[in-house]
Amino acid sequence: MEITFEMIDDILISVLSGELDHHSSGEIRDTIDHTYDTFQAKHIILSFEEVTFMDSSGVGLIMGRYNKVRERKGKIAVVGCNEYITRILDLAGIYTIARCFVSTKEAVAAFEEGGEGEIWNAETE
Amino acid sequence: MEITFEMIDDILISVLSGELDHHSSGEIRDTIDHTYDTFQAKHIILSFEEVTFMDSSGVGLIMGRYNKVRERKGKIAVVGCNEYITRILDLAGIYTIARCFVSTKEAVAAFEEGGEGEIWNAETE
Amino acid sequence: MERRNRIKLEMLCVSENEAIARNIAAVFVAPLDPTVEELTEIKTAVSEAVSNAILHAYGAEKDGSIYLEMEADTSGKITIIVEDRGIGIEDVKKAMEPLFTTGDSRERSGMGFTVMESFMDKVQVDSSPGKGTKVTLIKSLDRIHGF
């Protein structure tokens, strides 16, 4: 599993690639949290577009990052989820804490638009 | 493992594809022999271009077909061998009984040209 | 493959083996001509069960083994057993509830058993405290498209 980062304003975009399981999620989690702190980001976008395998560790990863961004009143978005990833996230009801977008571009646009009033968390796609 | 056939004059061209091992070679062998008899062919070209894996069963397959074509004074050629297949055939000294060509076209040309006088079997590429 | 087949495996309880175990399951199932969907579902369920053994079964010592058994019958029914000889589960019914976890609740989702149940036809968990846990995953491949 590899991860690359991009910052747009206060949004940390984390692009995961490879297989996400309990083994790989530990290192990935630490890397994301470290980068989030270093760049003093507020929001996190997790891109799963290049994730070739994911089990429920992915849910743990999103939940963990949700707790992290909440401390700074940030939000979390997931993008590029394939059919299997979507099924797992659906089972976990992840859309109550993270919004899902087709692409990073759309997620960024939603972050930039979204005011405090938006009921971001309750919305699903 | 799949096999397709083509006849050019008295040459049976057998195009193998997939993984050639002890398991798959049994069926392949029977299919080639049956087709060779049905079409009353003389020579056999074995194309390994689409063979993705081969162990020493491939040597047995060539030796067995060599014994078959000899009964009709035919010859045998192998084409499209990758690096690993070539190494195995080299170890077995297969080029004392079968000639190796880059493509089926070249093998056919050699068959059509080759008179009885040619020391086909002793030649290596 | 038309004959019945079976392989048994024993592996070390290290997290690298999560990927190895699910890829071995894929290797075992592949000759039966599964759909991509079936293959992904089986890999995911095996990954969950093996991760659980690695994460929950042996506590701090971590030098136990995981035992896998994969079986295919002639009808295309796949049975995969993932077994450990670890601490076992006190209340299996509760453990299988969505979102229930005894792991680090900020990082584990408690969704492992739920994913297994959603991705396989049947999941059976036999466990008793101190004796270990046996998870049986069953799925019948849709053979209509096959031979």
Add this chain to the structure above:
Amino acid sequence: MERRNRIKLEMLCVSENEAIARNIAAVFVAPLDPTVEELTEIKTAVSEAVSNAILHAYGAEKDGSIYLEMEADTSGKITIIVEDRGIGIEDVKKAMEPLFTTGDSRERSGMGFTVMESFMDKVQVDSSPGKGTKVTLIKSLDRIHGF
């Protein structure tokens, strides 16, 4: 993968398992970042050893098992043991000679052991009549390109 790892396998003596065994070897070795060449060599050697057990070990009955053990140490040395409890080999030295075969000599080449020796760093055969055969395949991965 930097830790030592090991898996043990038991499989039925059916020829479908030649492909399964070599693909499992590939799955086991893949995380160690082998070259395509190393991976192909290991798969080929495992295919030869497993085919031998299926073809020669159990005679007509054919309901024996094959036992595999794959081990990787931290230096990238791979050890794969392929074992059967079949008829064994009377004269190992002779069996290992190129072109020697007791199989159908029109279809078997007698090149199995020669290929194993050419493709691995070391091949050791322990066998005694009536007790079975243990083939140990060893290869050290060239780690220069790796991590």
